[in-house]
Amino acid sequence: MARLRLSSLTPYALPAAVIAVWQAGSALGVISDRVLPAPTDVVAAGWRLALSGELLANAKSSTARALAGLVIGGGIGFGLGLLNGLSRAADRVTDTTVQMIRNVPHLALIPLVILWFGIGEEAKLFLVALGVFFPVYVNTVHGVRGVDGQLVEMGRIYGMSSWTLFRKVILPGALPSIFVGLRYALGIMWLTLIVAETISASSGLGYMAMQAREFMLVDVVVLSILIYALLGKLADVLARALERRSLAWHPAFQNH
Amino acid sequence: MTRPLRQVLAEAQSVPLEIGWLPETKATAPALPPEEPPAVVPRGSGVALDLKGVGKSFGDKRVLGGVDLQVRPGDFLVVVGKSGCGKSTLLRLLVGLDRPTEGEIAIGPGRDGGKANARIVFQEPRLLPWASVLDNVAVGLPASLSSEAAWKAAETVLADVHLQGRADDWPSVLSGGQRQRVALARALVSHPDLLVLDEPLGALDALTRITMQSLIERVWHAQGFTAVLVTHDVAEAVALGDRVVVIDEGRIVLDLAIDLPRPRERGSAALAALEGKLLDAIFGVAEVVY
Ligand SMILES: Nc1ncnc2c1ncn2[C@@H]1O[C@H](COP(=O)(O)OP(=O)(O)OP(=O)(O)O)[C@@H](O)[C@H]1O
Ligand SMILES: [Mg+2]
Numbered sequence: 158m159a160r161l162r163l164s165s166l167t168p169y170a171l172p173a174a175v176i177a178v179w180q181a182g183s184a185l186g187v188i189s190d191r192v193l194p195a196p197t198d199v200v201a202a203g204w205r206l207a208l209s210g211e212l213l214a215n216a217k218s219s220t221a222r223a224l225a226g227l228v229i230g231g232g233i234g235f236g237l238g239l240l241n242g243l244s245r246a247a248d249r250v251t252d253t254t255v256q257m258i259r260n261v262p263h264l265a266l267i268p269l270v271i272l273w274f275g276i277g278e279e280a281k282l283f284l285v286a287l288g289v290f291f292p293v294y295v296n297t298v299h300g301v302r303g304v305d306g307q308l309v310e311m312g313r314i315y316g317m318s319s320w321t322l323f324r325k326v327i328l329p330g331a332l333p334s335i336f337v338g339l340r341y342a343l344g345i346m347w348l349t350l351i352v353a354e355t356i357s358a359s360s361g362l363g364y365m366a367m368q369a370r371e372f373m374l375v376d377v378v379v380l381s382i383l384i385y386a387l388l389g390k391l392a393d394v395l396a397r398a399l400e401r402r403s404l405a406w407h408p409a410f411q412n413h
Numbered sequence: 414m415t416r417p418l419r420q421v422l423a424e425a426q427s428v429p430l431e432i433g434w435l436p437e438t439k440a441t442a443p444a445l446p447p448e449e450p451p452a453v454v455p456r457g458s459g460v461a462l463d464l465k466g467v468g469k470s471f472g473d474k475r476v477l478g479g480v481d482l483q484v485r486p487g488d489f490l491v492v493v494g495k496s497g498c499g500k501s502t503l504l505r506l507l508v509g510l511d512r513p514t515e516g517e518i519a520i521g522p523g524r525d526g527g528k529a530n531a532r533i534v535f536q537e538p539r540l541l542p543w544a545s546v547l548d549n550v551a552v553g554l555p556a557s558l559s560s561e562a563a564w565k566a567a568e569t570v571l572a573d574v575h576l577q578g579r580a581d582d583w584p585s586v587l588s589g590g591q592r593q594r595v596a597l598a599r600a601l602v603s604h605p606d607l608l609v610l611d612e613p614l615g616a617l618d619a620l621t622r623i624t625m626q627s628l629i630e631r632v633w634h635a636q637g638f639t640a641v642l643v644t645h646d647v648a649e650a651v652a653l654g655d656r657v658v659v660i661d662e663g664r665i666v667l668d669l670a671i672d673l674p675r676p677r678e679r680g681s682a683a684l685a686a687l688e689g690k691l692l693d694a695i696f697g698v699a700e701v702v703y
Contacts, residue, residue: 307535307537307539308539308541310539311535311539311552312552314508314510314533315552315553315599316555317552317556321556325541325544325552326541329541329543329544332543404543405583406542406543406544406585407542407543407585408585411583411585411586
């Protein structure tokens, strides 16, 4: 039992050590307060903002944007990915265009997006949706194409309707690849959101960090960065749990 | 190309199924009388096959030509031949996966005068890795069946292939022989009139193969479907077939009736002599270098 619990803590040993060194460095005066406030100061700032309600409000508004952008961009990417994976004709019509747009870094569109949407919510949703679209799209197409043709033939011989074939053979076969796309998209989702909020927003974690910078509150800036790391990790943990659940049949997810 | 087969299957599947149709199989197979009808009335009726001048070309490459073959309902036909001689092509024509470019194939009629229900088992099990063993077997049942009835039917047939208790497992944890038994169960669960097997045991080890051969013989005997088995193994051919045809370069070069009682004694002199005949036909006597 003790061994098991110890080994489950292993991944957190390194972050804990970093924080310990950081705290020690601050206490000894090796690390200047102006550069990096002590972890205890960051925690105190977090406590202060949590009590005032600011922290929760900003985290909520960032999370809502992130999820909305993910649903919109991921949904479109998934739909178009299925379509192009299944239909050669649709692929010929749209894929080249999609690949061309994909080669433009989506953050390069920020000036244009601000011109279009101002600094409203639409601008941030648009950027997040665009960012998550590509990984979901590319991996969905790849997954659908990679489904074992022998299984598809088997399904046909056994009289499956097109819908049943899709539900029972093609979608489950493509799922591992789709999850790769989803996890990649989650990373892009946070990245895009942070950049977008830093540039133009009146709420959210990126906004909180920029405000803090203006008032020279280094502890709040560091706090924002740490919260991003935590939210990113949380999203990944959730995606992994979902993956584990839906891919229980996969040998890679058995006996763990 | 696959359309006709789907129609065949769709129609065959609209026939109401009887559940729990297979009699209990005993651990030791009883001696089977060669000509008499089986003691248990088979609920799946075998269908007759009638091939007249059947041929198949891919482009200008003629893979199969002038195949004449009549198979009686409930017969066990074995097809042997060198790799690439056209065996799989013949099977695909039989189950309607492809259409012949020459000649005609008549199958049936199936139960109640309807279309025949044909099922195929491939060399690979082709199981859905994301579906449990039970759900994989249920793939062989019509979608219209209620899930309870489907599970019951699937469980019954799993017991027939000696996989009771593995219903909830993933295919990835089964051995090769067990996977192939699941594939067999999937083909049997819908109660076929014609079962076509394309080297189903080719990937298995010799001992598992022998066990599987007697399993196939037993379900065939109990159900009475017409069986067509392709194999590379002449010992398997003479152990199972009522009749063995040898194909060479797209033609039937030997049609050998085997009138030995079942189950046949492996390694007996009679079987060895027949194996020799088959090998001669496959390789051509003149080619054999002593
Ligand atoms: N779709 C196709 N298009 C073109 N040629 C084909 C096609 N299918 C099969 N052939 C050719 O037909 C010939 C017979 O193939 P088939 O698969 O029937 O052989 P087989 O007897 O089953 O061989 P094996 O024992 O190796 O499985 C081969 O030369 C093959 O290349
Ligand atoms: Mg073959």
